[in-house]
Amino acid sequence: MATTTATEVAAQPPVSPAPPAVSGKRRRSRLRRRNTLLGWSFILPNFLGFALLTLVPIVVLFYMSLTNWNVFGTANWVGFANFERLIGDGSFRISVLNTLYYSALHIPLTFVVALGLALLLNNKLRGVAFFRTAAFFPYITSIVAIAIVWNLLFSPDYGPINEILRFFGMENPPGWLTSSDWAMPAVVIVSTWRDMGYYMILFLAGLQTVPRELHEAARVDGASTIQRFFNVTLPSLRPTTFFVTVMLTINSFKIFDLILVMTEGGPGQSTLVISQFIYTKGFEESQFGYASAASVALFFMCIIVTVAQFLLNKKRSV
Amino acid sequence: MKRKFVVAASMAMVATLALSACGGSSDDAAEEGGPVTLSMSGWSLATTPEFQVLADGYMAQNPDVKVELKEYDPVNYNTLLTADLAAGSGPDIIVQKEVKFVSTFQEGGQLVDVTDVELPDDIGGTEAYDIDGASYAVPYRQDSWVVFYNKALYDQAGVEYPDGSWTWDDFAETEEALAAGLEGTAAFGGYQHGWQSTVQGFANAQVPDADILSGDFGHLKEYYERVLKLQDDKAQVDFNTRNANQLTYQGEFGKQKAAMLTMGSWFVATLIAQQAAGEADDFDWGIAPAPQYDESTAGIDNVPVTFGDPTGLGINAAVTGAKLDAAKDFLAYAASEDAALSLAEIGITPALLNDTVVETYFELEGTPDDELTEFAVSTHKTLPENPTSSKTAAIQNILLDLHTAVMSGSEPIGSAIDAAEERFENEIGD
Numbered sequence: 001m002a003t004t005t006a007t008e009v010a011a012q013p014p015v016s017p018a019p020p021a022v023s024g025k026r027r028r029s030r031l032r033r034r035n036t037l038l039g040w041s042f043i044l045p046n047f048l049g050f051a052l053l054t055l056v057p058i059v060v061l062f063y064m065s066l067t068n069w070n071v072f073g074t075a076n077w078v079g080f081a082n083f084e085r086l087i088g089d090g091s092f093r094i095s096v097l098n099t100l101y102y103s104a105l106h107i108p109l110t111f112v113v114a115l116g117l118a119l120l121l122n123n124k125l126r127g128v129a130f131f132r133t134a135a136f137f138p139y140i141t142s143i144v145a146i147a148i149v150w151n152l153l154f155s156p157d158y159g160p161i162n163e164i165l166r167f168f169g170m171e172n173p174p175g176w177l178t179s180s181d182w183a184m185p186a187v188v189i190v191s192t193w194r195d196m197g198y199y200m201i202l203f204l205a206g207l208q209t210v211p212r213e214l215h216e217a218a219r220v221d222g223a224s225t226i227q228r229f230f231n232v233t234l235p236s237l238r239p240t241t242f243f244v245t246v247m248l249t250i251n252s253f254k255i256f257d258l259i260l261v262m263t264e265g266g267p268g269q270s271t272l273v274i275s276q277f278i279y280t281k282g283f284e285e286s287q288f289g290y291a292s293a294a295s296v297a298l299f300f301m302c303i304i305v306t307v308a309q310f311l312l313n314k315k316r317s318v
Numbered sequence: 319m320k321r322k323f324v325v326a327a328s329m330a331m332v333a334t335l336a337l338s339a340c341g342g343s344s345d346d347a348a349e350e351g352g353p354v355t356l357s358m359s360g361w362s363l364a365t366t367p368e369f370q371v372l373a374d375g376y377m378a379q380n381p382d383v384k385v386e387l388k389e390y391d392p393v394n395y396n397t398l399l400t401a402d403l404a405a406g407s408g409p410d411i412i413v414q415k416e417v418k419f420v421s422t423f424q425e426g427g428q429l430v431d432v433t434d435v436e437l438p439d440d441i442g443g444t445e446a447y448d449i450d451g452a453s454y455a456v457p458y459r460q461d462s463w464v465v466f467y468n469k470a471l472y473d474q475a476g477v478e479y480p481d482g483s484w485t486w487d488d489f490a491e492t493e494e495a496l497a498a499g500l501e502g503t504a505a506f507g508g509y510q511h512g513w514q515s516t517v518q519g520f521a522n523a524q525v526p527d528a529d530i531l532s533g534d535f536g537h538l539k540e541y542y543e544r545v546l547k548l549q550d551d552k553a554q555v556d557f558n559t560r561n562a563n564q565l566t567y568q569g570e571f572g573k574q575k576a577a578m579l580t581m582g583s584w585f586v587a588t589l590i591a592q593q594a595a596g597e598a599d600d601f602d603w604g605i606a607p608a609p610q611y612d613e614s615t616a617g618i619d620n621v622p623v624t625f626g627d628p629t630g631l632g633i634n635a636a637v638t639g640a641k642l643d644a645a646k647d648f649l650a651y652a653a654s655e656d657a658a659l660s661l662a663e664i665g666i667t668p669a670l671l672n673d674t675v676v677e678t679y680f681e682l683e684g685t686p687d688d689e690l691t692e693f694a695v696s697t698h699k700t701l702p703e704n705p706t707s708s709k710t711a712a713i714q715n716i717l718l719d720l721h722t723a724v725m726s727g728s729e730p731i732g733s734a735i736d737a738a739e740e741r742f743e744n745e746i747g748d
Contacts, residue, residue, distance in 0.1 A: 070422070071400055072403065072404055072425070072426025072427060073426050073427055090740070090744045090745070091744075151562050151564070152562055154562065155558070155559065157558075157559060158559065158562075159562065175727070175728070177558075177561075178557075178562075178726040178728065179726070180726075180728035180729065181728075265719070266719065266722035267722045267723045267726040267728040268719045268722060268723030268734070268737075269723075270728070272719075280715055283397055285711040285712045285715065
C-alpha cells in the first residue's frame with residue numbers, strides 16, 4: 001500500500017507548471033497534508049516503540065525520583081529528599097568518582113586505539129578485510145564469555161598475563177581483578193578491547209570522506225606523514241571524532257554490563273559505578289525511588305557533558 | 319483506503335485485548351464448597367521436585383483443590399515475582415526463596431498474615447517469618463550449614479574422622495593437618511565457597527550478642543582471620559583463584575579436590591544424585607556438625623549452633639474467601655509431618671525434623687549412615703542467616719563489599735570492618 005502511495009506522490013510533480021490559481025492551492029495543501037501523514041506513518045512504528053518503552057518510562061522516572069516508591073503500593077511524595085540523601089551518601093560519591101576514573105581512562109584509550117586501527121586498516125594491505133573483521137569480533141562476542149575468559153587471563157597466580165609479565169622479569173605483577181588498585185584498569189583494558197572494533201568502523205567510514213586531493217596537495221608541499229595526519233586527516237575527520245567522543249563519553253558514563261559480570265563492583269567498592277549503584281539500590285534493595293533519583297543524576301551528568309561537547313565543537317568549527 | 323482503516327482498527331483492538339489479558343489474573347473467589355484452583359510459584363521445576371511433591375501430596379488428600387505450579391527463572395526469581403506481584407498477576411501461594419525478601423513483600427502489603435495457620439510444635443525456622451509478632455509465611459524446608467568430609471581423603475592423609483567436638487580452632491587445625499597429609503596430591507584440606515555466608519553466616523549466628531542490625535561488625539574479625547590464615551597456608555584454594563577459575567563447590571568436593579566442605583544441607587541430595595549419575599567420584603563421605611564458637615556448645619552431648627534459612631510459603635494478599643481458606647489449609651499441610659515425610663524421601667531436610675522424619679531421610683539410598691552424620695542432620699539450633707528487617711538487604715550489600723575486599727586481600731579485616739561500620743552509619747542509620 002505504502003509503495004503505491006509513494007509512487008503516486010513521486011509521479012506528481014511538487015509544483016505543476018501552470019495550474020489554475022485556486023485549485024492549485026488546494027491541491028498543494030492536500031499534498032502537504034498527505035506528505036506529512038506519510039512521513040508520520042513512516043516513523044510511527046519506531047516512535048510507538050520508543051514512546052512506550054523509553055519516553056514514558058523516562059517521564060515516570062523523573063516523577064519516581066521524587067517519591068519513596070518501593071515497587072508495591074503507593075509512591076509517597078518526598079520532594080527532593082532522595083537527592084539530599086544522594087549528596088550525603090558515601091557509596092554514591094564513590095560510584096561517581098569510579099565512573100569518572102573509568103571514563104578518564106577508557107575514553108582516550110579507546111579513541112587512540114580505534115583511530116590507530118582505522119588508520120592502519122585504511123591502507124590497501126593484503127587481507128585487510130580479515131583484520132578488520134578480527135578487530136570487530138570482540139564487539140559482537142557475548143559479554144559473559146568475555147568476562148569468563150578475561151577473568152582467567154587476569155588470574156594473579158596462574159593467569160597467562162602475569163606469566164608473561166613474570167617472564168619479562170616483573171617480580172610482583174599486579175593482582176588485576178583481585179586488587180582494589182588494579183581492578184579498574186583491568187576492566188578498562190577489557191572494555192577498550194571490546195569497543196575498539198566498533199569505533200574503528202566509525203573512523204574507517206570517516207576516513208573515506210577525507211578528500212584525496214588535500215593529501216596530494218600537502219604531499220606536493222612537502223608535508224611529512226605526521227604533518228599530514230595532524231593537518232589534513234584529523235581536521236577532516238572532525239565530524240567523526242566529535243560523534244565518537246560523544247558516544248564514548250555517554251557509553252562510559254553508563255558502563256554497567258562489563259562491571260557486573262567481571263567484578264560486581266568489587267573488590268570492596270573499588271569498581272562500583274553509578275549504573276551498578278542504581279541497580280543495587282533498585283533491584284536488590286527495592287528502593288526504587290532512591291534508585292530513580294540516582295538515575296536522574298546520571299541523566300543530567302550525561303546531558304551536561306554532551307552539551308559541553310556540542311558547544312566546544314561549535315566554537316571550534318567557527 | 320477504507321479497507322486499510324478497518325484492518326488497522328481491528329489490529330489495534332486485538333492488540334488491546336491481548337494486552338489487557340496480560341493484566342489481572344486472580345480469578346474470582348471460588349464459590350463455597352466448589353472446586354478451588356491454587357497457583358503456586360516455583361523454580362527449575364525439572365530439577366527441583368519439592369514443589370510438585372507438596373502439590374501432589376495435598377491434592378491426594380483434598381481432591382476438590384487443584385494446585386498448579388507457575389515456573390520462574392531461579393536466578394531472577396525475586397525480581398520476576400516482584401514484577402508479577404506489582405502488576406497484580408502474582409501466584410496465590412508465594413514460595414519464599416530468600417528470607418530477605420519477606421519483609422519487602424510484607425511491607426508492600428503483598429502477604430496475608432498467616433499467624434492462625436496451625437503448625438506442629440517442633441517445627442523450625444518460623445522466627446524468620448515473624449514480623450512485629452505476626453507470621454507472614456510457613457516454613458516447609460529448613461536447611462542448616464554443616465561440614466561435609468571425604469573419608470577416603472581423611473584416610474589418605476592419616477587424620478582421624480571428626481567426632482563432633484570441633485570448635486573453629488579445631489576445625490582449622492584439622493584442615494591444616496589434612497593439607498599437610500595430602501601434600502603432593504591435587505587435594506586441599508578444605509574448600510570454602512566464595513559466598514559471604516561461608517564466613518559471616520557462622521559468625522552472625524554463633525558469636526554471643528552479635529547483631530548486624532546494630533551496625534557493629536567487630537564479631538566478624540576472628541572468623542575472617544582464621545579463614546585468611548587457612549588461605550595463606552594453602553590449606554584451601556584462595557578466594558582469587560576460586561573466582562578467576564569460577565570453581566563450584568559441587569565440583570571441588572565431588573571430584574575430591576578438598577577433604578572438607580562447609581555447606582548447607584541441600585548439598586546432600588545433590589551429592590547423592592551426582593554420585594549416582596557418575597558426575598561426582600564414588601567415595602565415602604560423612605557429615606559433621608558445624609564447628610562452634612567455643613566449647614560450651616560443642617560435642618555430641620550439646621546442641622550445636624549453626625545457621626540456615628528456611629524456605630517457606632506465603633499467601634498473596636489478593637487471595638480471599640474460600641480460596642484463602644484452601645490456601646491456609648495448604649500451608650498447614652506443607653508444614654505437617656505428612657509433607658515432611660514426602661520431602662525427606664527426596665533428600666530434602668524438612669522444617670519439621672522429628673524421629674520418624676529423620677529415619678525416612680536416612681532411608682534414601684546413598685545417604686551416609688554413621689552416627690555423627692545422623693547427629694549432625696537431626697540435632698542443631700539453626701538460626702536465620704539474617705534478621706528479618708527492611709534494612710537487611712542494604713546491610714548485606716555493605717557486608718558483601720567487606721567480604722570481597724578482605725577475602726581478595728585488598729584490605730585488612732580491621733580497616734574493612736571500620737569502613738563497613740562507617741557506611742552503616744552513613745547509609746542505614748536508625
